[in-house]
Amino acid sequence: MSRSARPLTSARVLHKIKELTTPASDVKYVTNRNPRNLERLRIAYKPSGYHLEKPGRSYWHTLEINTSGRYVNADVKHFENGTILSASTSEWAIKQQLFKTNDTSAFVNLGQVLAQRCLHAGITEMTCNVEAVAGSKLEKLLQAVEANGISFKEPSRLPNTQPWDAYRHEKPWEVSEQSETSVTQNKQK
């Protein structure tokens, strides 16, 4: 009886999956343990299954802003690790230079501080589902964050291209900056 005539059993499927997922013994493998590496290379898993919710949870990093009667807090959240980075006008470091902790200039300055902290932490892209009224101080905060080098567009996951697919996607790790000048320009004096 040939293979095709036999009914497919779950054991056979499991065996095939195991075969696919075990690395070949003759190939040299290395593992990069950096948990943020695959996110930077756009390969990492993004949560799925929340598409019925609005705005959904398909992100690696997202920006959350909470305003209270007196202060404003901005948090960067990771889908697994929760809050990883935060800035608030209730912090002494920021508050000591402000006139009021919840006026427009406080919002704008908080945006600048948050952007600086994100850049220091190597987080340059995140989603932002904050709905700001046009012209409000919240919108000015978001604009300040974007003006200081943070992008609110997180790249999508890189689809796993198969040989028979029509198109190939550009792989982020094969793109490199050729000129050294562009690297050094951004560095602070």
Add this chain to the structure above:
Amino acid sequence: MSFSNLLMKTGANGGLRSSQTAALALLNVSARQGHTLRGKPPGVARTLEQRLRDENVIDPEVTARINIGFPQLKPSRSAQLKERLEHLKAQRSSKELEQLARSNKLVIDLEKVQQAYVQTTGQHDLRLLADHYGIFEHLFGSAYFVPRVPLTIRYELDANTSSPVYNGNVIKPVEALKAPVVSFDGQLDPITGKTATEGDSYWTLLLTNPDAHYTNGEAECLHWFISNIPNGKLNEGEVLAEYLPPFPPKGVGYQRMVFVLYKQTARLDLSAHKVDDKDHVNLEKRNFSTLQFYRQHQDKLTPAGLAFYQSNWDESLTAFYHNVLQLKEPVFEYDFLKPYLADQKFFPLKQAFNLYMDKHRDIKQVNKEYLQRKLAQTHPFDGPEPALRFPNAHPIRDVPSWLRTEIRKRRLGTGRVQDY
């Protein structure tokens, strides 16, 4: 008629629901055209979040972590508050500041913010961020510490430009060729946070890369090791391993480079960890395990400072591998999950037979055919045939339809042709 149908359906779904609730549900639920709910209805069934949480239960006893760092003696809150309130009061009564704030021209000094942040809550936040980057997990196992001594690290590129190391920013290998300038307050008492005036303090600085090892995934690569740094004067310290720049191979992605500063109780003899000058580029000699090192010396060393950056491949590394490390440059490729293919059938219906066969054939044979076809069209001296300007304008005659599609795909450069 349709009404009674609906009644029957909701009755079947709800099971033991009373007729009253069924009628209520009737008002809300629109007609499900032939569909029935699979599983429990929303609101009754657990959400995806709940189910994932139940599946990935973490035992707090097993994952308990130990703080190996310095404790902190907090300054008197009332004295601090008094000082701060006075300052804020002065701020609120300042006319110029009010004018600036009301006209939205108030720009705060970011450098001053950073300085105050590092002194107050910054080091706690750094601990969170280091956890996010898996630093403690991969360096110290289940231990962690709150950095108490702020580190200032800069890679100097030329007289005016430098790349500072913060916590996770990207620095390219070309910028990190020379040893960085590290400064910290060597007289600082990590517990009280005040500068001690008497007695010498000794420090150890380590730069390791937990992602660099090619043979042992658990090991780290030691990049820099200076011990017995008296009072923060780095150049007077004992260099046990000379600085080696980061060398992340092509295709591996971003590697972490972690600076850890330890405070010593006294002068220590750590020469057992010395990497000789002749072994400067011997990567086997630079194998290191922070956890083992710490276990060995934990009575005399306490981690006090932390900074890290990420680095990935750039063009300068090819020369570095060839000239300095004397190695062939390794190139890696991410191993994507291979597709699951159903068992091959005798008669695969509704599929193009050539594409179906290509999926199941030996990939080496497929590669060979594509390569041979490409080489047959390449002149040894003139190179490949020039691409057609209007590829779809040239008629393809007298060939079966599958071959016509193949030729068209080849001309347009879609599908497998792109790989060769």
